[in-house]
Structure formats: C-alpha cells, structure tokens
Amino acid sequence: MNIHSLSRDKKLKVTKRSNNDKYNRILEAAVKVFSTLGFFQSTVSQIAKEAGVADGTIYLYFKNKEDILGNVFSYKTKQVFDQFREEVNKAERAKDKLLSLIKRHLEEFERDKNLANLYLVETYQKVRTAEDQIKEMSKMYLDIISEIVKLGQNEGTIRTDLDITLVKRFIIGAVHEVIFTWVRSANDYRLSFVAEELVELIIKGIGTCDKRKK
Amino acid sequence: MNIHSLSRDKKLKVTKRSNNDKYNRILEAAVKVFSTLGFFQSTVSQIAKEAGVADGTIYLYFKNKEDILGNVFSYKTKQVFDQFREEVNKAERAKDKLLSLIKRHLEEFERDKNLANLYLVETYQKVRTAEDQIKEMSKMYLDIISEIVKLGQNEGTIRTDLDITLVKRFIIGAVHEVIFTWVRSANDYRLSFVAEELVELIIKGIGTCDKRKK
C-alpha cells in the first residue's frame, strides 16, 4: 500500500495511524480545493485551512504543492481506477464488460464530484507530476478497453476492421465528455444512469439499420 | 471585420496597419506560450519576448493578461469556428455534413497545433474570460450537431430513439479526444486523415452487423 510515494524519497516521516489520518485529511482537502479553483489558483494555505492543519504541517506529509496533486492521483484516484479491472473481470461477454467498466466509471465519479472534476481538469493541464500519474492511469484504462475490444472481435460481436487506437480514443472521449458535462451542470440527473445508453451508442452508433446499404 | 473586439471598449488606441500587425504578433505569441505552459504558468514577459515587443507594449493592445487569452478565443479561435457552419452548409446529406464538420475541425486544428492545444487545455480550465468564450463556441458547435442529427432523422439515416444531448456529447467527446491524442503525440500522422474512420465509428458504432439480433 503505497502512501505518498513521492514524498518518500526524502524521509519517511509519517507512519502512525493518527498521522495517516492527517495525511488523508490533507488529501481530501486538496481534492476539494484543487477541483474548485484549479491547481494554480489554489493556495497551500487554503488546503491547510480546509484540512484543519497548519500550513507548515503540509510539508511534513508532502514535498511541495505539486507533490500534493501527485499524491491525489497516485493514491486517491488510483484507488478508483484499480477497481475498474476487478469490475470488468466479473463480466463474461465484451459488451457486458464494456458496460461494467463505464458504469463503474460513472458511478465512482458520481460519488465524488470534486475528484471527477479534478481528474478532468488536470488531464488537460501541464503539471508535470500529475501528468505522469494521469498518463499511467489512462494507459491502464486504455489497456482494459483494448482487451475488451479484442475479446469482442473473437466473440464476433465487435468489428474487426477497426483501428484499435482510434476506438480507444473514441470510447474514452465520449465517456470523459459525458462526465464533464455532468460536472459542470446542476447535477440534477444521475450520471451513472447514462451508462447503458452510452454503451449502446458506442456499439451501434447513431445510424439506422439500413445504413450499410448506403 | 472586427479586430480585437475585447480591448476596444476602453480606448481604441491602436488601429493603424502597422499596429494591427503587432496586435497579431502578440496574439500569435500568446497562443504559443499559453499552449506550451498553460495560462497560469505563462508570463506576460514571455509573451512579450516571444512577440518581440516590450512588456509594456502588451498593455497597449490588451487590458491585462486575461484579456490576451480572451482575445485569442474571441478573435483567433472564433475565426476557425465560424468557418465550420459554412462548411457544413455545402453538404446535402446528414452523414456528409457530419463528415464535413469533423474533417474541417481536424484540418483546422492540425494547421495550428498550438491553437488546438490551447483550446483543449482552456476548455477544462477555470479562467473566467476564456470560459465564457469557449462556452459560446462550444454551444455553436453543439447546435450544428443538433441540426445534423435532426436532418438525419428526417432522412431516415439516423436513429430517432436517441437522447440528443447525449449524442452531442458523444460526438464532441470523441472528436476532442482524438485531437488531444494527436496534440500530445509526436504528430507523425495526419490528424485530418482520421476523420472518415471516426465518422464511420460514430454512425455505425463498433458492433458488428448481427449485433441487433442479440
């Protein structure tokens, strides 16, 4: 269980339960603050206040401001992503696996809107530490999709004339945008309820039956 | 043809030919710098240096740092988006219109990678000025998609059992992600060449023919 892997290099300063609690409070606060203001407009002081600790305390648990963001991704967000694989394994058929993946994805992000927002915002940002973490998670996600697509092709349920790379972007893009819209909206609908229709769109497309006669 | 509409309110200090050139040089420099570092990590000084002008000169053309970004969108990016509608009008059938739209979109962003990057980065950012501009452009884009979908439904080429809002997100998300991947890649392939396959995916989905028997 890797806790603050980034700040570890220097000294493993924090090990006790009670401190772990403080570590988590800071992380939670950071998610909230970062997601509201964005990384650059957020202040270490704000995070400290939100977490109920002194400014200086932050630096006992994190190397610097960037490291906080890094830990949010390597620890908090990663937890979420790690579950995706398990979830996918439970299903048998490609389509069901895809549905499981997306549904779980939407459910998790629905559960923590701040984290969802932060993930999206920072995905497109230029903060070195976070970038690497995100790339890693993104890659994991894309790999799962790859496997599902290949499985579907073997099943005969997914077309074989596809550029896998494109398909991956096609799916992940649609999912991201659906989440993004929800995050920036009034949230008066259940994000996860969209999963089925979205998967259907991905599988069938928007065209009608007779489209291939064209 | 309205140039630098945002900075005009206060005093239209600079209007002569030669100056328009300087206005554009700053804008171009800003696209480059902002897209490389992001808005908050970019420095007015960097933009000035990149544009080959003094720091103070920036403020003859723009109200402040945010205004530069605002102008990039209201002037430079908007130009691009304005062409989309024309392009779409040229085609007759829904599918062709969609192809035109996306192809043109990819072509334009391929032409100016920095602008493409900046657009994506700032779409997910929290910079007030830019946010409003982007929402406006985004809305225009979504409206075009709406029209295309409705046309297709009338033609009988697009399914009528669709949640239009979801479809719009589905399409725009896929396009964005494809562009994003290209921007962050080595760019050793032609972005616009992906258009046809992407549109096919959107229309037909990833499933095989017999999928509806399921």
Next chain:
Amino acid sequence: MNIHSLSRDKKLKVTKRSNNDKYNRILEAAVKVFSTLGFFQSTVSQIAKEAGVADGTIYLYFKNKEDILGNVFSYKTKQVFDQFREEVNKAERAKDKLLSLIKRHLEEFERDKNLANLYLVETYQKVRTAEDQIKEMSKMYLDIISEIVKLGQNEGTIRTDLDITLVKRFIIGAVHEVIFTWVRSANDYRLSFVAEELVELIIKGIGTCDKRKK
C-alpha cells in the same frame, strides 16, 4: 486599548507580544519613511528595510500600503490627539485651557518630529484612508476649540461677536504653521516654548491697546 484596529477586520493573524513589537516597528518605520519622502514617493520596501523585516512581512500586519498610513493615524497619531482632551480638562478658565491645548500639542509634536511632519503633509494630501482619519482628528480638535471659545464667552473673556467657524480656523491655522515652520527648520529652538506667546497673540491680537479708537 485597541491596537491596529484597521487591519483587524480580515484576519487577526498576529497578536502575540513579540509580534506586536513587529507591528510597532513597522509603524515607526513608516512614520519615518513617509514623513521623509511623502506617501507616494515612499516604497513598501523602504519601510520594510527600515523596520528590519522582509517585504512580505509588512502584509502580515497591514492590508496594503495605504493601510499602513491609515494605521499610523488611527493608532499612533490618535493616541496623541486623545490626550489633548484630558489636558484641557485640567484647566479651569478658557485662556488656560487654550494654553494647555496648544502647549500640549506643540510638546507632543516636538517629541516626534517625523510624526508631526507626516501629519502636516498628509493633512493636505489626497490619500483616502488618511483623509478620513485626519478629518476625524481635526474635528475633535475643532470641537475642543469650540468649547473653549464658548466657555470664554460665558466667562466674559472672549468676544461674543465672532464667527466661531472662522475663529477655529484662525487658531488651528496659526498652530499648524508654527509647527510646520519648526519642522522644516533646523529645529534649533524649542517648539513648545512658543506656546505662550502664540496664545497671547490669539487672545490679544497684534494691535495696540488704543486700536479700538480707530
């Protein structure tokens, strides 16, 4: 006893003994720098250096540059003015009260030449924060004079055919100018020693006994 009342609104960040010292050091430094260069030509850096603190430290105790000046008046200068009333109360007769007031005024300003200078300079300046503070103190001073004059009129020692407003200006103007001259001079004489002669001038005027025969 309210210390630094102005900067308190936001956050009372600093309250401990040791810090109060720093607050006062900055205030003292500000009086010196402001009085030497005037508000606008003074630099926050100069004040910081004079106080022996870092630039940023200033902002732990004051909201901004103007707030420093505001505090000089609301705290430091006000202390001085507050004593005037007490002093006046000790005397019985109008003339003695006037002498007490002016003597104390000169003594206090003689004690801190920088503060005296600053008060005079900023009285005629346009710095919002200071303006209000000064008006308040000025009003208090004028009120005291009013009371003294009325008392004298009841005693029969002060003429009743006077425009009180004019009298107030007449007195305060004379006092200010006397102080101003001393401040800008080599200070080789005792300012407070002038008090008696000045009061005599105010009471008797410059004319000779037989003047009213004219």
Next chain:
Amino acid sequence: MNIHSLSRDKKLKVTKRSNNDKYNRILEAAVKVFSTLGFFQSTVSQIAKEAGVADGTIYLYFKNKEDILGNVFSYKTKQVFDQFREEVNKAERAKDKLLSLIKRHLEEFERDKNLANLYLVETYQKVRTAEDQIKEMSKMYLDIISEIVKLGQNEGTIRTDLDITLVKRFIIGAVHEVIFTWVRSANDYRLSFVAEELVELIIKGIGTCDKRKK
C-alpha cells in the same frame, strides 16, 4: 517676462505666439489635474489630454513632469503673488495694507480654486522643484508682512513686544487655513468676504477689551 524658465536651460524650443498658447494650455491643464489628484497621482497623459495635445508635446515645452509643476509656480502662481506688493503699496496705514494684502490674496485664490488648492497641497509636499519656488514666494509674502508690521509699529498701531517671525507665521497660517477650509468645502460662500473679519481677528485677537486687566 520669463516663460518656462526651468526648461530653458536645454534649448529655447518655443518662441512663437501660437506655441506660447500651447504652453499656457498645458500649464492650465496641469493646474487642474494636479489640484484634483495631487502631483504624484496625476499622469502626464492626463495633463496632455486635458490640454488637448499629444503626450510627447508636453516634452517640447517642459523638461519633465516636475518641471511642469515648477512652471506652474514660477509662472502662473508667481503672477498672482507679484500683484500683492502693488496692492499693498496703494494703502497708507498698516492695517489697511494688511487688509489689502489678505483681501487680494483671498480674491485671487477665490478666482482660481484649482490653483489655490494646488498651492496649498504642494506647500506641504516634497517635490523639490516646487518646494524651492514656493519657498521663494512664501518669503516674498512674509517680507511684505514684515514691512507692514514694522510700519504699524512706527505708527503705534501694532504692538512692539512681538517676535516678528512668530507674527508672520501667525498671520500666514490663519490665512492658509481659511483658504484651505474654503477649498475643501462646498464653496457656497464668498471666500474674499471673510477678509475683514479675519484681519480684525489678527489685530484685536479673540479676547475682550478688559482682557489686559487680567
């Protein structure tokens, strides 16, 4: 007739009537702007706009910003002060001379409120160029008072037991404060009408007849 004596050192750039007009327009504009905002908060651009000339034009007539202020005093304000002596000469007796002086002083400053304000503000400021000019004018004024007092002493109308330096400050301070009050008020009364009562105060003081029995 010394025009812009300060900027003359470099090159006597301006000599034609038409330019003299421009010189005056700038001076007039400067009085207005400086008196409203104070020297340091005024902008050369503001003065140029107020005068209806280009920013650069200012520097054809004045060496720099300070020089504008210097010229306001050496040329415009000096004109006013020069008349005082003539005015005083017309009267015979000391008291009448004093009345003439103060009345004319109030009349002139009443005529140009901006100039009055500027004079007072800058008297207490630290702008080198202006300081010297003002000292010069101030000295002239004080000399006139000296002469009047001595004359009065010879006439037997003014007390001989006076410290002349103090008397001068006593008079000039009262006059300044009366003007200052008017400048900062709504100006709904005639400043010059105060002259007689003020002179009476200076001569007789605020005490009653029987005061010397005390």
Next chain:
DNA sequence: GATGAATGAGCGTTCATTCAT
C-alpha cells in the same frame, strides 16, 4: 513642431516554502 506608439524600470503584492519554538 507635433504626434503617440513603444519602451522598460520600478513598485505593490502574493504565496510556496522554511524554521524557530
């Protein structure tokens, strides 16, 4: 002479980070 666009030094202010307590 007149213009006003261009310059860049200089200042107020913020905030990540440190360190004495």
Next chain:
DNA sequence: GATGAATGAACGCTCATTCAT
C-alpha cells in the same frame, strides 16, 4: 510532530520618457 510567522523571489501592471514618422 505541529505550528504559523517570516521570508523573498517572482509577477502583473503603470507610466514617465523617448523617438521614428
């Protein structure tokens, strides 16, 4: 470990002054 006052580098922005036209 925890604190939060202190630090000072860095940045956005202003404006007096210059100079090509």
